[in-house]
Amino acid sequence: MLMFIAEILVALLIVIGSTFALIGSFGLVKLPDLVTRLHGPTKATTLGVGAVLIASMVYFTVLEGEFSFHELVITLFLFLTAPLTANIIAKAYMHRHIRHDSLPPTNRTEGWATYDPPGEEGPLVPTQKPVTEPPATPPAKA
Amino acid sequence: MNLHGRWLPHPLITLVLAGFWLLLMNEITVGGIVMGLFLGLVIPLYTSRFWPEAPAIHNLPRIIEYTLIVLWDIIVANVLVAWWILFWRVDRLKPSFMTVPLDIYSPEAITMLAGTITMTPGTVSCDLSADGRALLVHGLHTPDVEGTVADIKNRYERRLGEIFG
Numbered sequence: 001m002l003m004f005i006a007e008i009l010v011a012l013l014i015v016i017g018s019t020f021a022l023i024g025s026f027g028l029v030k031l032p033d034l035v036t037r038l039h040g041p042t043k044a045t046t047l048g049v050g051a052v053l054i055a056s057m058v059y060f061t062v063l064e065g066e067f068s069f070h071e072l073v074i075t076l077f078l079f080l081t082a083p084l085t086a087n088i089i090a091k092a093y094m095h096r097h098i099r100h101d102s103l104p105p106t107n108r109t110e111g112w113a114t115y116d117p118p119g120e121e122g123p124l125v126p127t128q129k130p131v132t133e134p135p136a137t138p139p140a141k142a
Numbered sequence: 143m144n145l146h147g148r149w150l151p152h153p154l155i156t157l158v159l160a161g162f163w164l165l166l167m168n169e170i171t172v173g174g175i176v177m178g179l180f181l182g183l184v185i186p187l188y189t190s191r192f193w194p195e196a197p198a199i200h201n202l203p204r205i206i207e208y209t210l211i212v213l214w215d216i217i218v219a220n221v222l223v224a225w226w227i228l229f230w231r232v233d234r235l236k237p238s239f240m241t242v243p244l245d246i247y248s249p250e251a252i253t254m255l256a257g258t259i260t261m262t263p264g265t266v267s268c269d270l271s272a273d274g275r276a277l278l279v280h281g282l283h284t285p286d287v288e289g290t291v292a293d294i295k296n297r298y299e300r301r302l303g304e305i306f307g
Contacts, residue, residue: 020220020224023224023227023228024224024227026227026228027223027227030227030232031227031232032232035237035266035268035280036235036237036282038266038280039223039264039266039282040223040227042260042261042266043216043219043220043223043224043261043264046216046220046261047216047217047220067169068168069165069168070165070166070167070168072165073162073165073166079257079261080257082260082261083256083257083260083261083267084257086260086266087256087260087266087267087268087269090266090268090269090280091268091269094268094269103239103278104239104240104241104278105241106241106271106272106275106276106278107241107243107276108271108272108273108275108276109273110271110272110273111271111272112269112270112271112272112278113269113270113271113272114269116272
């Protein structure tokens, strides 16, 4: 009985996973430009690959009788690399096709790092809160 | 220099590397644990110049809560984006760029936030302002830009601020 439930579960997960992978790839065809196309593979494929990997873990643990968990490493690497590739692709696209004045303002003294390299006044990312105190609440009148 | 700082500069990396080794081996044996701990001790020592300071991470329940929230959001994001791709006409989508001002300072926290934004509902983080105080985010369908920015700040940034301090 457990075998049967596990088989159904594995089959279901594989079908769900491959459906999402297919939809993600379909998004590449359907969406109009690169930044919107980025949304397809970064989302729809993570669940696709994730479901197939869970199916693999269930299959080897329950049906083959050997505990298997190194699929988690694939998931972890996928979650580490997907945002980075999306970010690099977006930056390359911005250089070639997007004028920096068509982007929303940073509301800071410096612009977006892709167009405006960081100034000389310090590290790119301040690692500590600024020492200057925020304007304190006005002292209570005596 | 105290013993802890000299021989175990990054206890967290040691644990993560040992766990990773066991995952790669795909079985839990005494030999695997010893080898994992050995690698976990040697690699941080060998690469310690690359990690001048360990990020302060505390609040373990918060980390678990954050992980669960993000996993749930990833599932929701997948279904939502799949729905848009399959059943919506392309011109019904309102893609736009938006600026997310940052209240967190630690580079690790900002990296986590950017990665989380990319993996969750219809948003991809594209760029950082040159002074590192604002994120440029692209949304696939954002009729309400202020609302989306407020969601990101409340749901993810506030929690990351509590985790990384």
